[in-house]
Amino acid sequence: MADSVYKVIQLVGTSNESWDKAAATTIEQASKTLRDLRIARIVEQDIHIEPGNALTYRVKLELSFKYEEQT
Incomplete structure (x- = not known):
């Protein structure tokens, strides 16, 4: 390699359905402005x-x- x-940045996402939905929504939204996302780790x-x-x-x-x- x-x-x-x-x-590494921290973001907080929310959902009225589940933690899974909150995480997925956060990643989806972040991917609109951040390129080349590699790892998502749930901290809390x-x-x-x-x-x-x-x-x-x-x-x-x-x-x-x-x-x-x-550059």
């Missing part, structure tokens, strides 16, 4: 509970993508 550098999961409202599933993801120098 050639020498490479990767940047929780559920926001508010009486009278649907549960909100939340995931905190670390996403890595190949870092390219600007």
Whole structure:
């Protein structure tokens, strides 16, 4: 493998359906502006509970993508 550098960012995604949907939505949205996504790692999961409202599933993801120098 050639020498490479990767940047890691954290994003939080939400869904009223599931943690899986929250993660998938986050990755899908991030892929619109970030190129060459490599790894997604779930760091944290929780559920926001508010009486009278649907549960909100939340995931905190670390996403890595190949870092390219600007020229």
